[in-house]
Amino acid sequence: AQSVTQPDIHITVSEGASLELRCNYSYGATPYLFWYVQSPGQGLQLLLKYFSGDTLVQGIKGFEAEFKRSQSSFNLRKPSVHWSDAAEYFCAVGLYNQGGKLIFGQGTELSVKP
C-alpha cells in the first residue's frame, strides 16, 4: 500500500541554522512528490513538487528538496532558517494512477529558537 513516513514529529532549530526534514515514501511506481507547509490555523501552502527530471527541486521561501529513488526519500532542506519558518510541514505522494490524489505523512512540527 502507498504510504508516506515523516520520522520526526517535532524538530527545533536555531534561527540561522540549516534544516533538513525527512520524508520516506512507499509507492510501486515513479511518484509525484510534494511538500506543503501549514501555519497554525491556516490552510496548506505548496512549497515545492517533484514530477520528473532534475532530482533537486527548488521551491518557495528558499526551500529545496532532493528526490532519491534508491532511498525512497524526498527530504526538505533550507540552508538558513528564519523565525517565520516555524510551522508544520507535510510531505505527500501523488498517486497518478488514482486520479492524482495525495497521501500525506503525519507532519513534522518545526520550532525555531531565537
Added chain:
Amino acid sequence: DAGVIQSPRHEVTEMGQEVTLRCKPISGHNSLFWYRQTMMRGLELLIYFNNNVPIDDSGMPEDRFSAKMPNASFSTLKIQPSEPRDSAVYFCASSPGLAGGLFLFGPGTRLTVL
C-alpha cells in the same frame, strides 16, 4: 482566480444536527478532493471527484457522511447526524488533473460538534 473557496470557515453545532460544508474549486480544475485533518489521524482523504463523478469514497468514515458535486464549480460535504468525534478541520482541494502539479487547498472549515 480567488483560489479554492470554502464556506463556512467555522461551524459550531450540536450533536445530532445536520452540517453542510461547501467548496468552490478553481475554475478549470477537473478533480476535487475532500480531506479531514485531526490531531489523531492527520490528513485523511475522504472522497474525490473527477469531472463531477465520485471516483473513490473509501475514506468516507460512515454513512452519516455524504458528498456531492452537482456541477464543475460546486461541491458539498454533508454530515447527518453530526457527532462530537466529527470535530475537525475539513479541507477541499482541487487539481487540473494528473500532471497538473497544481494541487491547491482551500482554507478549510473548522467544525466543532458539541
